[in-house]
Amino acid sequence: MPAGVAVAGGDPAPAGPGRSGDTVAGVGLASxxxxxxxxxxxxxxxxxxxxxxCLRKIAVGVIGALLGGALARAAGYEGVTDVxxxxxxxxxxxxxxxxxxxxxIDGRRGSGS
Numbered sequence: 001m002p003a004g005v006a007v008a009g010g011d012p013a014p015a016g017p018g019r020s021g022d023t024v025a026g027v028g029l030a031s032x033x034x035x036x037x038x039x040x041x042x043x044x045x046x047x048x049x050x051x052x053x054c055l056r057k058i059a060v061g062v063i064g065a066l067l068g069g070a071l072a073r074a075a076g077y078e079g080v081t082d083v084x085x086x087x088x089x090x091x092x093x094x095x096x097x098x099x100x101x102x103x104x105i106d107g108r109r110g111s112g113s
Contacts, residue, residue, distance in 0.1 A: 031083045036061030038088045039068075043095035049103065064095025071097075 040057030043064060044050045052060070068090040069079030080087040 032062055032065070033058055035065055035080065035083055035088055035091050039064050039091035039095045042088070042092035043099050046092070046096045047099040047103065049099050060095050060098060061091055064093075064098050065091035066094070067098055068092070068094025070094075 036058040037054070038061065040052065040059070040061030043060060044052055044057060065080045065087070071094060072090050073079045080090055
C-alpha cells in the first residue's frame, strides 16, 4: 500500500525504510511540480543557467529530485519524501549537478567541431 494512504484503522500506511519507491513516498504530483519548480529555479541560479522556461525548470527539478534523492539515500540519508526545505535543497543539489553535467556535455560537443 502506498505511503500516506489511509488503511482500515484510519492511520496512514507507514513509509518504512527499505520499501521500494521510498524516495517518492508521500509526494503527490502537485508536490513534485512545486518541489521541481523551486529546485529548478535554485539550480538555474547556482549554475548560471537562468534562460529556462517554467516547464524546463520543473523537468530539471523533478529529475534533479530523483537524482538528489538517490544520492542522499546512497550516502545513508533520507531522500525527497515531502515538500520541505530539506527536500527542496536535496532536489536543488541534484538539479544543479544535472545542469552542470549537461553543460559540460554541451560544451564538449561545441568545442569538438
